[in-house]
Amino acid sequence: MSKKNLKITSTILSATLMISLASFTVFAESQIYTNEDPNSTEGQYFTAEDPRGIGEFTDKEIKDGLEKSDMACEVIAIRKKSISNSKSVTAKDIAKVKDYIKKYAPDSVEDDYISKEKGDISVSAIGDWQSKNLHLPGEVQEYGNYCAPASIQAILKHKGLSKTQTELAKLCGIVPNGSGTILYKVAPALNYYNKASGRSNLSYKYYTLLPSAVQASEWNVKMADSAIATIVGNYGVVYDVHQVKGSAHYLQGYSTMVSGNIYHYVAGEGFDSSDPSNRICYYYDSNNLKDNLGDRHMHVTFQTMGVLTNDMGLVY
Structure with a gap:
């Protein structure tokens, strides 16, 4: 083997070792290899284009996830209000909670989200x-x-x-x-x-x-x-x-x-x-x-x- 080929081989081996050690360190702590071979047929591999492993969501999927979140925030705000003063919950509030349950939590019940306990406590943030x-x-x-x-x-x-x-x-x-x-x-x-x-x-x-x-x-x-x-x-x-x-x-x-x-x-x-x-x-x-x-x-x-x-x- 010529010195030129030996040098190239040595460089490749060194680079391979460095990559292997880096991958091992990440894997040993975190459950995820990053930037693996995108041509491999084994499993899902993160690429330079998607280094965080998010994947491609459709516009509808993104919108649906956001719409549920918007409703969830409203429901938690109503729950906060019910805990502060159960009498302050309106028929409109109850209707919103029922709509959320129907769309997203059919196995749940209204009482999971609206407190029926009497109370008058000061709250300053959703979910308190x-x-x-x-x-x-x-x-x-x-x-x-x-x-x-x-x-x-x-x-x-x-x-x-x-x-x-x-x-x-x-x-x-x-x-x-x-x-x-x-x-x-x-x-x-x-x-x-x-x-x-x-x-x-x-x-x-x-x-x-x-x-x-x-x-x-x-x-x-x-x-x-x-x-x-x-x-x-x-x-x-x-x-x-x-x-x-x-x-x-x-x-x-x-x-x-x-x-x-x-x-x-x-x-x-x-x-x-x-x-x-x-x-x-x-x-x-x-x-x-x-x-x-x-x-x-x-x-x-x-x-x-x-x-x-x-x-x-x-x-x-």
């Missing part, structure tokens, strides 16, 4: 003086890239639907230890088992709320209220998070992250808004490569979750 935790029966993900299947599994199991991560991974379009699930696949995987599909008696339907459809200044509130409205109706949500090394905002247990970027899905299971200035978001973290998460039922503020999802999205 509320708390609920579904305590999703999550399981540790079986492979490093199975955070989406594991999150979906926890939500379905809470509703009495026991599905394996292998089954759910197929719906997500991924294979063991391959790339991670693109966001576009998550809602359809959840909806695969709804009543409309004929695979259960549960009349739910999940949508995706994308930050690109919302004013940046409104994301935190719309994301939080959309999640809360879903959880109030007794269904979990999926947070698609992006953690950046050096940021002030992390999921619990990730503040010492080595990778520059960590992309991860967690299953939202609850909230506590009793402190208006510090609303809490509860979630289940399935990461099998983290041994510092205790029982994996974790929490951060909604402010932090808003930052972590503001370039990714919410499935609710």
Whole structure:
């Protein structure tokens, strides 16, 4: 072999090793490889054109996700009002709640959203003086890239639907230890088992709320209220998070992250808004490569979750 060829071969091997080590570091913390070979037939691969693994949503899908969020925010505002003073709820308010239930939460009831308790408390933000935790029966993900299947599994199991991560991974379009699930696949995987599909008696339907459809200044509130409205109706949500090394905002247990970027899905299971200035978001973290998460039922503020999802999205 000539020196020229040897030099080229050495350069290629060095580059390959650097890529492999970089991929391993990301994978070891985050469940997702980024910028994998787009020509591979195994799983969904993120590309330079879609480095965050969002996928291609139609205009209708984006609009539908936003319309549900708008209604969810109205419903949570009505719930806040009912908690503050149940007598202040109008017939128009009740009609809005019923419309939301009919369209998006047929398995829920009016009392889930409108408090009938007497009260006269001062509230300053949507969702204040509320708390609920579904305590999703999550399981540790079986492979490093199975955070989406594991999150979906926890939500379905809470509703009495026991599905394996292998089954759910197929719906997500991924294979063991391959790339991670693109966001576009998550809602359809959840909806695969709804009543409309004929695979259960549960009349739910999940949508995706994308930050690109919302004013940046409104994301935190719309994301939080959309999640809360879903959880109030007794269904979990999926947070698609992006953690950046050096940021002030992390999921619990990730503040010492080595990778520059960590992309991860967690299953939202609850909230506590009793402190208006510090609303809490509860979630289940399935990461099998983290041994510092205790029982994996974790929490951060909604402010932090808003930052972590503001370039990714919410499935609710």
